[in-house]
Amino acid sequence: MGAREPVNPAAAVAEITGTPAVEVRQLAGSVYEVDLADGDLVVVKHHGEPDAVLAEAASLEWLAEPEGPPVPGVRGHDEHWLVVDQVEPGRPTERAAEELGRRLAALHATGAPAFGSPPPGGPVHAAIGLAPMPNVESPTWADWFAEHRIAHYTRLAVDRGALTPQEARRIEAVRVAAPDEPPARLHGDLWNGNVHWAADGRAWLIDPAAHGGHRESDLAMLALFGCPHLERVLAAYHEVAPLADGWRERVPLHQLFPLLVHAVLFGRGYAQQALAAARSPA
Numbered sequence: 001m002g003a004r005e006p007v008n009p010a011a012a013v014a015e016i017t018g019t020p021a022v023e024v025r026q027l028a029g030s031v032y033e034v035d036l037a038d039g040d041l042v043v044v045k046h047h048g049e050p051d052a053v054l055a056e057a058a059s060l061e062w063l064a065e066p067e068g069p070p071v072p073g074v075r076g077h078d079e080h081w082l083v084v085d086q087v088e089p090g091r092p093t094e095r096a097a098e099e100l101g102r103r104l105a106a107l108h109a110t111g112a113p114a115f116g117s118p119p120p121g122g123p124v125h126a127a128i129g130l131a132p133m134p135n136v137e138s139p140t141w142a143d144w145f146a147e148h149r150i151a152h153y154t155r156l157a158v159d160r161g162a163l164t165p166q167e168a169r170r171i172e173a174v175r176v177a178a179p180d181e182p183p184a185r186l187h188g189d190l191w192n193g194n195v196h197w198a199a200d201g202r203a204w205l206i207d208p209a210a211h212g213g214h215r216e217s218d219l220a221m222l223a224l225f226g227c228p229h230l231e232r233v234l235a236a237y238h239e240v241a242p243l244a245d246g247w248r249e250r251v252p253l254h255q256l257f258p259l260l261v262h263a264v265l266f267g268r269g270y271a272q273q274a275l276a277a278a279r280s281p282a
Contacts, residue, residue, distance in 0.1 A: 009034060009044045012081035017042070033086060041086040042075055050079040051123040055133075057082055058122030059210035063187065068107030069100055070204045087206075090199035097229030100195070100203040101236030104218065108184035109241060112212025113137070115144040115183050119210050128189050128209040131156070131261050141183070141214050145176055145257070153260035162263040163271050171260070171278045176253040179244035183212035190218045191258065192227040216247055220254030252280035 009032040010021035023035040030046035047053045057077045064071050075083040118124060118135035126133045134152060138144035154171050157163040163171070187194070188209035196204040219237065223230060237243075256277050263270040 009046070009081075012046070012078070013042060013044050013083055016044075016076040016078060016081060016083050043072070043084050043086050045082045045084075046080055047082065047127075048080070049127065051125050052127040053077050053080060053082050055118070055122050055126035056208065058119035059188070059208035060084065062119035062122070062185065062210050063107065063205060063208055065107055065110050065185075067103065068110070069103040070198075070202055071208070072204065072206060087196055087204050088199035090197050090201065092197045092203075092228035093201065094229050094232050096197060096201055096203045097232040098236040101233040101238075102240050104233070105237045105241035108186070108215040108218065110185045112183040112185050114139060115141045115212050115214070116148060117183065117212035122210075126209060126211070128261055129265060131264050133188075133209055133211075135211050137212075141178060141181075142175060145178075145214070145217075146172075146174075149257040150174060150260065153257065153264055157260055157263040157271070157274075160264055160267070162268050163274070167271060167275060171256065171274060174253065174256065174278045176250065176256075178214050178216055178250055178254075181214065181244075184215035184218070186211055186213040186215070186218045188213070188218070189258075190221045191225050192222065193225070195222070195227060197228070214254070215241075216243065216250060217254045217257065219243075219247075220251040221258050223251060224255050224258055249280070252277040 009024050013021045013034045020037040021034045022037050025033045027033055032044050034042050034044055057074050060071050060074050072084040072087055114137040116135050116137045118126060124135050126135050134148055136148050151172050154168045158165060158168045187205050188211050189207060194207045196206045198204050256274060259270050259274040259277055263274055
């Protein structure tokens with residue numbers, strides 16, 4: 001811990017925003033909701049690695065497109081703490097799901113400089129959850145996905161005992177033949193837990209690991225652990241930006257990336273899911 005680093009959420013918020021904290025409530029892990037002395041309410045997150053803070057802040061700012069899904073505003077950050085707007089929670093609705101689909105299509109269409117591009121000002125060595133995530137640029141998606149998403153996390157999973165070398169060889173042999181499309185601007189970690197159904201009747205995106213990628217990857221991750229009104233989301237997305245034939249069959253292959261990340265973070269419990277996805281006939 002650096003000499004100037006705040007030692008608690010209240011001190012971090014006061015230092016970053018210039019407003020004293022009145023009350024702090026832990027939401028989960030190193031995430032806190034903080035009441036400020038001026039009556040405002042913010043969320044503050046702690047990251048152990050400075051690049052992880054910079055990556056999330058840059059991701060939120062890059063995703064803040066007027067036509068895209070709303071994201072919390074960044075109030076400020078230092079090396080280890082990120083302060084963002086608090087968004088009052090609500091409940092999932094069909095209307096919000098359809099709007100999410102349309103807005104997600106618009107966000108993807110804003111594009112990225114290359115596959116693997118980090119957000120402007122974001123680090124090459126970023127993070128997804130608590131796992132490292134390299135943002136290495138490539139002109140071709142299939143080669144980039146094979147090396148920097150499948151092979152990279154497969155090797156990490158072997159190192160941590162979540163996959164055997166034989167299992168790793170099977171997974172690394174997979175090539176995802178997705179349609180040739182320009183790089184999309186991805187949320188990058190779009191599982192259901194990072195869709196915040198808000199009191200304003202909209203679906204907000206939180207906790208991004210944004211980068212340039214294939215748009216089918218975001219949609220596949222959204223389907224991985226279930227999402228309320230998912231078919232409404234997908235139908236509305238498809239109306240705005242039709243997906244190429246066979247996209248549903250490619251979903252398990254795109255899901256290899258988050259499944260391998262989970263194997264790295266949580267162990268062999270996700271190995272069989274990753275192997276099953278690798279055997280997908282698409």
